[in-house]
Amino acid sequence: MKAFIIGATGGIGRRVAERLATRGHQAKRLVRRRVQVEALSGLGIDAVLGDLVRVSVATLADVIRGSDVVLFTAGAGGGDGPEATTAIDGDGPDKVAQAMKIAGVSRFYLVSVFPEAWRERHMDEDFEQYMVEHPLTRQPGSPRTPS
Numbered sequence: 001m002k003a004f005i006i007g008a009t010g011g012i013g014r015r016v017a018e019r020l021a022t023r024g025h026q027a028k029r030l031v032r033r034r035v036q037v038e039a040l041s042g043l044g045i046d047a048v049l050g051d052l053v054r055v056s057v058a059t060l061a062d063v064i065r066g067s068d069v070v071l072f073t074a075g076a077g078g079g080d081g082p083e084a085t086t087a088i089d090g091d092g093p094d095k096v097a098q099a100m101k102i103a104g105v106s107r108f109y110l111v112s113v114f115p116e117a118w119r120e121r122h123m124d125e126d127f128e129q130y131m132v133e134h135p136l137t138r139q140p141g142s143p144r145t146p147s
């Protein structure tokens with residue numbers, strides 16, 4: 001199987017990529033830094049340079065084309081403010097889905113979050129923004145900032 005992973009340098013994505021490789025699957029990765037592309041290529045791992053926020057849908061479609069499945073394990077992590085959370089966690093999966101449609105790839109795995117996660121805790125605004133934005137919890141027409 002040919003997988004395309006967005007977020008493969010992160011905690012979840014790295015583990016998924018390693019497990020796919022040990023099972024004999026290919027795991028092509030979108031990474032943000034040229035040095036990461038070079039390091040991975042040196043290990044014989046297929047990696048393409050690209051930032052999910054800046055890459056166009058058409059370019060993303062080009063690099064996804066030929067994959068059997070796309071795995072989305074990217075996330076802003078809350079450290080870069082609400083705009084980054086909206087751009088990556090909120091709009092990112094939509095952008096990838098559009099690119100997949102163009103590329104003719106239909107199998108999409110998204111690491112998301114349960115709507116009820118940590119509702120019993122008092123979480124900071126970054127986390128609340130993440131909950132507003134994430135696809136399983138994002139409501140059509142919902143406000144982009146926590147109410």
Ligand SMILES: NC(=O)c1ccc[n+]([C@@H]2O[C@H](COP(=O)([O-])OP(=O)(O)OC[C@H]3O[C@@H](n4cnc5c(N)ncnc54)[C@H](OP(=O)(O)O)[C@@H]3O)[C@@H](O)[C@H]2O)c1
Nearest residue numbers: 007008009010011012013032051052053073074075111112
């Ligand atoms: N870990 C959990 O317990 C948990 C629980 C529920 C849901 N999730 C979801 O799973 C996601 C991944 O979790 P994680 O723990 O693996 O997070 P992580 O370690 O912070 O990894 C985030 C990944 O996203 C990439 N990324 C961020 N912005 C990007 C951009 N603009 N373009 C391309 N890639 C970008 C990062 O790349 P760089 O290396 O370049 O920064 C990194 O590979 C979370 O953000 C969340 O949505 C996680």
